[in-house]
Amino acid sequence: MSQAKNWAKKIAEECLSCGECSDSCRILTELNESPATIASRGPESHEAYGCALCGRCEAVCSLGLSPFRMFEQRRIKAVKNGEIDLHEYQYLFPDRAVTVMSLFKEFYNIDYSDLNCSHPADTAFLPGCTMFTYSPKLTRQVYETLTELYENPLLFDNCCGIPMYHIGLPERGDKIKAELREKVRQLGVKRLVIACPNCFYQFSNEDSFKDVEIITVYEALLEKFDSHQSSEVYSIHDSCPDRFEGIFAKQVREALDRAGYQRVEMKHHGRESVCCGSSGQLGHFRPEWATEHEVQNLDEAKAAGADSLLAYCHACVLNFGNIADSSIKVRHALNVLLNFEENYDEVKIEAAKMFEGEAGEARYYRLFEDPE
Incomplete structure (x- = not known):
């Protein structure tokens, strides 16, 4: 930052x-x-x-x-200056043992221990916190496809530290990035395949990662993507971290065009794309504005003539999935390119189930134990 x-x-x-x-x-x-x-x-x-x-x-x-x-x-x-109560938002902090994401994985028994998470390898796959947590099947699908290209790749569960930067704690964000840098060194990783735009730009612009080849999952899997499968028309939401360099925007569009998919552009796209509502942790500070962002993007996709709105940032996908009554279907770009369907409308409901009943209440209070 x-x-x-x-x-x-x-x-x-x-x-x-x-x-x-x-x-x-x-x-x-x-x-x-x-x-x-x-x-x-x-x-x-x-x-x-x-x-x-x-x-x-x-x-x-x-x-x-x-x-x-x-x-x-x-x-x-x-x-x-102590103008914000960090304790109120510590459920977001990826450097804590208990977070909303850790509870979700615990509650739904999400486990990747059968995959290579610790043995040295030239290539590692970093899906990003959100995909790793809320789309374990898609995470596995991408990982399994990568195994067809790279020998026994590592699966990393690390965060890029972006929530810490967004909250106003850059030192803790730097520490999180340094921990991944050390993990890469210890495991002999020479190539890092990244699915999350936030993670990609956090690490690709970092001097300490200059000796590591950092590529997007779309570059890595280009030859593995499915050809045209339907008559659906797609619009692509461009994520905020990709706004200036446009690497994901370009690669996703090229992959869709190469495979014969029909797509249309929204009013705001590329550099002028409208945030999905998750950037800057807006959904936690001004949730009503986050909802307005979600609705605006879905309305723009509909106005462009799209049947589905695609995003290549998993947090964007989940945000758009919050609007369950939309006539526009929401998908991750990898769902289409790998022909792997998911229902993102259900994730919010699944997350809410963690906090139902007495056990859920106890689980909720665990998020605020050991204040900052």
Whole structure:
């Protein structure tokens, strides 16, 4: 995460107050102030946590200014000043033993111990926390397909640390990345195949990983993807971390086109894609805005003439799956390319079942044991 530059100072001095960045930005629309005005007075902590940190503001800014970085820096300050109760959000922290994801895996007996999780290998597959937790069948399908290409690949359960950066704890995010770097070294990994865009950009832009070949799962599996199987029309939601380099966006579209699938573009895509609602942990700080993002994307897919909305970020897929009454079907891009169906409408219901009854209540309180 960028912290060296004082973004508030830069924005206060250079922002033209043109209003271009306010389009599809809930926090700027609510505040009804230009980034220059906000920067000059200094953003409040509650405003910082209302930003999705999605980067769209920077993508559309003619000067390349980055209001979201200003809010990101304000979150770090909020944590240091004790303006946010970390205990309230510790269920999100991947460096803790008990999280919502760990409880989900425990509750549904999700176990990968039959796969190679610890023996040295040249290649490792990093699905990302969300896919690893909530789509174990898809995780296995990808892993098994990779075994056709690479000898006994490793399966990594690591997080890239993005939740820590989003909350305002960059030191803990750095520690999580360093732990994976050491794991890669100890196991002799020379190639890291990554499914999650957040993970990909966290590690591909890290100097300490320069000696490791880092590729997307779409690059690794290109020759294994299925050809055209139906008359469905697909739209692709582009995830926030891919906004600037567009590596996933390009590879997924090329894979679909090569296989003969029909696709249409949404109004907002590529650099101007609208966040799914999960970036910056927005669903935890402003859930009503997260829902608005979900609905906007599904509506745009429908308006484009799509039957299904595809995403290549698993968190995006789950967010869109929350809108169960949508006429647009939600799929992960890998579901289509590997011809592997899943029902994402059910994940939210499955997660809620963990906290039902007395046992569920006890399970819930485990999330808040041993406060920060």
